Amino acid sequence: xxxxxxxxxxxRGRNSLLCVGLDPDPARFPAHLQGRxxxxxxxxxxxxxxxxxxxxxxxxxxxxxxxxxxxxxxEALIAHIHTAHxxxxxxxxxxxxxxxxxxxxxxxxxxxxxxxxxxxxxxYMGRDSVEPWLAYPDKGVILLCRTSNPGGSDxxxxxxxxxxxxxxxxxxLVASEWNTTGQCALVVGATFPQEIARVRELVGxxxxxxxxxxxxxxxxxxxxxxxxTASGGGLMINSSRAILYxxxxxxxxxxxxxxxxxxxxxxxxxR
Amino acid sequence: xxxxxxxxxxxRGRNSLLCVGLDPDPARFPAHLQGRxxxxxxxxxxxxxxxxxxxxxxxxxxxxxxxxxxxxxxEALIAHIHTAHxxxxxxxxxxxxxxxxxxxxxxxxxxxxxxxxxxxxxxYMGRDSVEPWLAYPDKGVILLCRTSNPGGSDxxxxxxxxxxxxxxxxxxLVASEWNTTGQCALVVGATFPQEIARVRELVGxxxxxxxxxxxxxxxxxxxxxxxxTASGGGLMINSSRAILYxxxxxxxxxxxxxxxxxxxxxxxxxR
Numbered sequence: 001x002x003x004x005x006x007x008x009x010x011x012r013g014r015n016s017l018l019c020v021g022l023d024p025d026p027a028r029f030p031a032h033l034q035g036r037x038x039x040x041x042x043x044x045x046x047x048x049x050x051x052x053x054x055x056x057x058x059x060x061x062x063x064x065x066x067x068x069x070x071x072x073x074x075e076a077l078i079a080h081i082h083t084a085h086x087x088x089x090x091x092x093x094x095x096x097x098x099x100x101x102x103x104x105x106x107x108x109x110x111x112x113x114x115x116x117x118x119x120x121x122x123x124y125m126g127r128d129s130v131e132p133w134l135a136y137p138d139k140g141v142i143l144l145c146r147t148s149n150p151g152g153s154d155x156x157x158x159x160x161x162x163x164x165x166x167x168x169x170x171x172x173l174v175a176s177e178w179n180t181t182g183q184c185a186l187v188v189g190a191t192f193p194q195e196i197a198r199v200r201e202l203v204g205x206x207x208x209x210x211x212x213x214x215x216x217x218x219x220x221x222x223x224x225x226x227x228x229t230a231s232g233g234g235l236m237i238n239s240s241r242a243i244l245y246x247x248x249x250x251x252x253x254x255x256x257x258x259x260x261x262x263x264x265x266x267x268x269x270x271r
Numbered sequence: 272x273x274x275x276x277x278x279x280x281x282x283r284g285r286n287s288l289l290c291v292g293l294d295p296d297p298a299r300f301p302a303h304l305q306g307r308x309x310x311x312x313x314x315x316x317x318x319x320x321x322x323x324x325x326x327x328x329x330x331x332x333x334x335x336x337x338x339x340x341x342x343x344x345x346e347a348l349i350a351h352i353h354t355a356h357x358x359x360x361x362x363x364x365x366x367x368x369x370x371x372x373x374x375x376x377x378x379x380x381x382x383x384x385x386x387x388x389x390x391x392x393x394x395y396m397g398r399d400s401v402e403p404w405l406a407y408p409d410k411g412v413i414l415l416c417r418t419s420n421p422g423g424s425d426x427x428x429x430x431x432x433x434x435x436x437x438x439x440x441x442x443x444l445v446a447s448e449w450n451t452t453g454q455c456a457l458v459v460g461a462t463f464p465q466e467i468a469r470v471r472e473l474v475g476x477x478x479x480x481x482x483x484x485x486x487x488x489x490x491x492x493x494x495x496x497x498x499x500t501a502s503g504g505g506l507m508i509n510s511s512r513a514i515l516y517x518x519x520x521x522x523x524x525x526x527x528x529x530x531x532x533x534x535x536x537x538x539x540x541x542r
Contacts, residue, residue: 023372023373025372061373061376063367063369063373063374063376063377063380064373064376066342066376066377066380066384067376067377067379067380067383067384069342069384071337071340071342095367095368095369095393096334096366097366097368097393097415098334098366099418099420099422100420101294101296102294102332102334102335103334105332105334105335105337105338106334106337106338108338109334109337109338112338113337113338113340122366122368122393122395123395123425123426124393124394124395124415124418124426124427125415125418125420125422125423126418126420126421126422126423126424126425126426126427127421127422127425128420128421128422129420129422130422144368144395144396147370147395147396147397149370149371149396149397149399149400150397150398150399151370151396151397151398151399151400151401152396152397153397154394154397154398154444155394155395155397155437155440155441156395156397158431158432158437158440159431159432160429160430160431160437161429161430166426166429166431166437169426169429170426173425
């Protein structure tokens, strides 16, 4: 199955639009994991095992692993998800962006080395920077469109003609020209519900990855109403820190499960 | 010394604007290195040792290492450059781009783990995605502005108002607002000399990293005339494959040196 098919099956089968982001910060790990050589893997594995039936996807953020020479733990984590929780796709949040032979190397990194099902990439370098990723027909390619940080507006909100904003142009290019194979999705931050609605209008059924709820303060109801498709799907609503660090003790994974369950239910109220 | 100071000293002291890009592709290595466990390190080290007196910087491309689980060889390579060739700055070509705590992790990866002197990053997420990098006051932060690939025009060439192109806006934002600490540089592809000239006009003395000569076909004379500062500097003109793969035999490093020397001289003819 392709990423998009696996994702659609996870939306239905797990009744969830929740994506749990795996941004492991050892300084915030519970005491019993502190100092263990594979603490990053163990922390993420426990979160994954406690929440896998509640999510439509997991999204490990590669920077947290790379900063600590823990690529081996990222490989082990993704292998564990595939083995223990088949049917839950893994999005490698890497925001790569390069051209030609270099983009091919990055695709090898994400899809062959780490065995991710999808990857986030940056659209600034244009269509031919996307194509090496699309050469993997089963994989998902999730392009940055509108990001939820204050500086996101510096470029993305520029008027590129006739009142069209740069992020709208990205959405339109992806939907009308770049997504010839049906592998693409878009990142649209939760802090701007009216912009999620605008992107949904531009891209039809293309899946949207929406960071920014939970610790970043985005509104769940507004996000779901703005971004859902006619069938009540189409979204991967990401929460990272609010779930990962819900508890500080030995039962941190249980606390994470409680928050993930509540978040899934809060999302489902408005589908 | 900061990256920008080290670079300026290398421009003068080595009389060179040449940056050698280290994009190691094991399939193109000479036969005597094939299959060796540290072949990537050994290949790059030999290139570095044969060309260090001819360059203003080295630019390893991290994707080529990451695709082959060779981060340890990248660490060893950069450590070797610092030890054996002090005064030659190392630019980690990573084109990262993310926000807040994630950007901080990427900065740890580039500057603390790999000990790069500068890094390439993507401007799409705006000013606050750049700030975590600027928190390292000695380091260089090189932002994508105008890229030399065909799809580079998809977004970068959009008119963002009054005839200003998106890449011109990036150049202007960096020069007038983001580069408060003097750490920034810009990537401008060699295939568009008139655009190099336009960026130079917009950014004053800000250094430009120019890929696209050599294998990618950019014209050296046009590039130098368009991008040099009044003092005949300001450029890191990158060549990768034309130098790395100049020879296929045991003397590949000697062949690389001959091409690097000729390229430096061709550049210096027009400074």
